[in-house]
Amino acid sequence: MxxxxxxxxxxxxxxxxxxxxxxxxxxxxxxxxxxxxxxxxxxxxxxxxxxxxxxxxxxxxxxxxxxxxxxxxxxxxxxxxxxxxxxxxxxxxxxxxxxxAPVSKPLNRSIEPPTNENVLLGSLNSFTEELEANLGLVRKQILSEHLRSKSFTVGRTQKKKLSLLYLEDSTDRKLVQQVIKRIEANQEKAIQNIQSLAKALGFSSWGIVSKFNITELPQEAVFYLKKGRVVLFLDQFPAALILPKLLWDMFVLESDNNHPAPMMIALRLLRIFGALITLILPGLYVALVAINPEILQIELALSIAKSREGVPYPAFVEIIIMLIVLELILEASARLPKTIGPTITMVGGIILGQAVVEAKLVSNLLIIILAATTIATSTVIGFQNLLTIRLCKYAMVILASIFGVLGIISGLVLISAYLASIKSFSIPFLHIQSTKDEADHG
Amino acid sequence: MDKSLHVIVMYILTHLALIFFVYPGNIIDSTTQGHWAAIFIGVAVHFIFIYLYMKGLSFFPKKDLISIYFGAGKIVSIIFLLPLACYLLMINIITIRAYSEIITIVFLSNTPLWAIMALLLSISTFIAISGIETIFRTGILLMILFLPPVLFVFFASFQNVDWHYFLPLNSDLGFFAKREFYQSFFAFSGGFIFLGFVQPYFSYSRKKILLAAVALVPFFIFSVYIPILTFGQATASLFTLPYVVVVDTININWLMFDRVTMFFLLSLITFIFLFISLIQWKTVRIINKCIPAVNSVYVIVALSLFTYLVCLFIPNWKEVKNLFWWNSMLRFYILIAIPISVYMIGLHSKRGGKQNDG
Known part of the structure; x- marks a missing residue:
């Protein structure tokens, strides 16, 4: 004893x-x-x-x-x-x-509205840190006898619980088996974050597209379950990880279906348009100003040239500087406590809005383009997707500064090819699951 | 799994990429009136041979062109695959060199040729390395992004048309004696060979491919006739790239851009990326089948480096044209001999199979 x-x-x-x-x-x-x-x-x-x-x-x-x-x-x-x-x-x-089982100290927060995703017309519950609570939220959303769950404890010294959910009647059995097999094969590895989980599942950690679709909303998680995807929960991670992730997920929300069909289609087109604008617009500015001004109508070309009068450096440097300042503002406002956050917005607004133009450091037009780009980026669903697009934008700007409009086009081809080459669990990233109640394209 | 959509998209995109550049110039140069005859002979030849080709391939479900030839014996495979590999390599070189020249002529006059060629090659190589499925999926994305502008400009190019130039209709068949007429077959022979390579990865229905080929006929006709209807034969024959000149004359006020050509050409160039990567992939398939020990990624990279070097050694447009002409013989060999041979081998094996059964 x-x-x-x-x-x-x-x-x-x-x-x-x-x-x-x-x-x-x-x-x-x-x-x-x-x-x-x-x-x-x-x-x-x-x-x-x-x-x-x-x-x-x-x-x-x-x-x-x-x-x-x-x-x-x-x-x-x-x-x-x-x-x-x-x-x-x-x-x-x-x-x-x-x-x-004792009476535990209240260390978990209650179920609250989502903090990272906004919901318009939809259920407001969001996942919390506790694994069981998350499973319960999903069970409440979907009253189906086909829902299956499987739990794993992974890691040797630092244990972590992992749960897998799927709907037996709509999910491909092969996919489920593959996911289970890979998790079981890597049970010894420490899985503490999404990156190590992705590694354990056999994904390369250098891809610029996140391998999981991450959502805080039980409603969305259930939507994907119904579409035959697999949902993973990591203990103490307040979101569902959906596998495999497809391109179309960037533009589709379950709560879109609460609108009439024409609005739904319009909203989705808007998001696609937003992603394209983010990719193309900064590059197009560089290409049109620096390399191919002749494709613009002469009045427009002149007014652009006028707005750049006195700007002392090439368009590429100009846009890169401003884009980086913008990224810094975004990152800073994510880091700072909520009480100081508005200061950054104000200071950033002054710099970006007026001062820099008056000082003739950048052109008026560039400010407009930056603003448009930043707004357009945010239309895409999911923060991790937003980061991907933000990064791709730079590739486009660099290509555009070398090859002009041709660079933009080849950048688009390159991105298309990259997206086309991604596969997870032998399901291509561009795959479209056509369920009956959805008009799919893309 | 039936993936006809992917194959059709690829078929249409690669042909569109080839039609609008050299083809109109070749046909306009080959005859002074009744161009329709020259176009229709080309289209008819195209239809006959893709039909034969697909018929022949259908005897071997789940087998690609290379394994069909390998199955028919070593000599047969050397007779057909060696020229095919040479042809693909040449076409790769010509396409990259010619299109980078076109790009410099039309909109990047200050950028050096080597940089453009490097861009074309590196992106195509990247796509080719990722494999045939990536090529086809990229095709779908590119169609969604870039086919609408191409169609828009195509319809907009009717803006300055004078239909009187359609006359005279009678044709004199004199084009059979012209070099340019034979060169025009580049637009027909370039794209269809891939139908024999995709078999184990993608299966497709023959009827749908033929329908896609029918859908391309108006593009063949109007790519030639729009320059003629806009400028008249005498003027149109002066241009190297007549259709591009027509697109340059389009004036659309509400579109804030002055040169619609740019968008048209650039959209077509994205299809060229696909075309080149498809050719590279095909070449590597052949090489890899003969030397299976080498990793195909290295082969593709080596091939692109070789292509790049050769492209660097071609000094001017005249040389490109020469190369284009030398390539004609090989082109007809590919266009005619491969479909017929596949068909014959197919018939033979079918008969042989029946005899074995009996």
Missing amino acids: DAILSEITNKFAENEDFFIERSELLDVPVFFLGFHSLIDLTKTKTNIQRNINHTIATKASLEDCLTLLGEEKNVEDAALSILEGKLIICLEVDSKCIVT
């Missing part, structure tokens, strides 16, 4: 919040082990006492009581359970470790 106790104690002795408390249950001396930070000990003890009092009435022995309280486990598992926030009851006489 002492051996077990000392082994566990040794493991956690250097933690201030670790406790070993001697107590008695039905006059049998026992030890309670656990973390103060995870367990509300007073409440837990009252609970246990109440349970035991209840079972005593039926004249059961302590043995029976303990089996009612929890299950017996070996030292290894018991130590892990302590980390998970369970309470261990060790009997002093007997070499037994019972793992019980």
Whole structure:
């Protein structure tokens, strides 16, 4: 007995919040082990006492009581359970470790509206950090007997729970098997973030397109489940990871279906248009100003030339400087606390809006183009997609500054080819799942 | 799996890429009146041979051209595959050299030729390395992005047409004696060979391909007739790229751009990227089948480097034209001999199969 106790104690002795408390249950001396930070000990003890009092009435022995309280486990598992926030009851006489579910400290937030995605006309719940709560949210959205879930614990020293969800009637069995096989093959690897998860699933970590479609909204996750995708939940990651990700997901939201069909199509076209504008517009500016001004009508060409009067450097340098300032503003406003955030907006607005033009450092037109581009970028669904497009934009600007309009076109070909070459689980990125209730193209 | 859509899209895009540049000039140079006869002979030849070719291929479901020839014996495969590989290599060189020249003429007069050739080649090589499925999927994306502007400009190019120039209708068949007429077959022979290469990856229905070929006929006719109807034969024959000149004359006020040509040409050039990558892929398939030990990625890269070097050594447009003419013989060999041979091998194996069964 002492051996077990000392082994566990040794493991956690250097933690201030670790406790070993001697107590008695039905006059049998026992030890309670656990973390103060995870367990509300007073409440837990009252609970246990109440349970035991209840079972005593039926004249059961302590043995029976303990089996009612929890299950017996070996030292290894018991130590892990302590980390998970369970309470261990060790009997002093007997070499037994019972793992019980205590009253835990309230460490999880409640289910709240999404913080990173906005919902117009749709359910407002969003996923939280707790895995079970997320599964529950999905189960609430989809009342189907075909919903299947499978859990994994991955990592050797740092354990992480991972859950896989799919609808048996609409998902390709091969896809599910492949995903399960890869996760099981990499169960030893530590999966702490999306990048390591992608690596464990066998994706290259150098692709510029994120391999998962990430959503905070149970409604969207269910929409993809119905379309035959697989949903992964990573414990303590408040979003669903949808596999495989397709290009079309950048432009389609489930809540679009709450609008009449013409609006839905118009909205989706708008998003496609937004993505194209982001890619083309900055490059087009460089190409038209620096390399191919002759394709513009003469009045327009003259007015552009006039707006650039006095700007001391080439269009490429001009646009790169401004784009980087813009990226810095975006990044800074994501980093800063909400109270200081508006300062950045204000200062950035002054720089981008007026001062830089008045100082003749960049042209008026460029400011308009930058603004249009920034607005257009944001129409795409999913922040990780937005980053991809933002990055591709630079490739276009560089190509345009060398080859003019030809550079833009070849940039588009290059991006198209790159997108066409991506495959995950032998499903091409450009694949379109045509379900009956959706007019697909693209 | 039936992937006719992918194959049709590829078929149409590669042909569109070839039609609008050299083809009108060749036909206009080959005869002074009744151009329709020259066009129709070309189109008819095209139809007969793609029909034969696809018929022949249909005897071997799930087999590509290379394995068909390999199945027919070593000598047969050398007789047909060696010229085919040479032809593809040459066409690759010619296309890259010619189109980069066109690009410099039309809109990048200050950019050096080597840079444009490097761009064309590197992007095509990238696509070719990613494989045939990527090529076809890229084709679909490019169609969605760039076919609308091409069609728009095509219809807009009727702006200055004078239909009287359609006359006289009678033709004198004198074009049979002209070099240019035979060169015009470039537009027909370039694109169809790939139908024999895609078989194990993509299956397609023959009827749909023929329909796609029918859909291309108006483009063949009007790419020649629009310059004639706009300028008249005498003027149109002065231009190297008559259709491009016509597009340059289009004036659309509400479109803030002055030169619609740019968009038209650039859209077609995206199709050229596809065409080149398809040719590279085909060449590498042949080479790889003969030397299976080498990784195909290295072969593609080596091939593009070789192509680039050869392109650098071609000094001017006249040499391109010469190369184009030397290539004609090979072109007719490919256009005629390959479909017929595939058909014959198919018939033979079918008969042989029947005898074996009996």
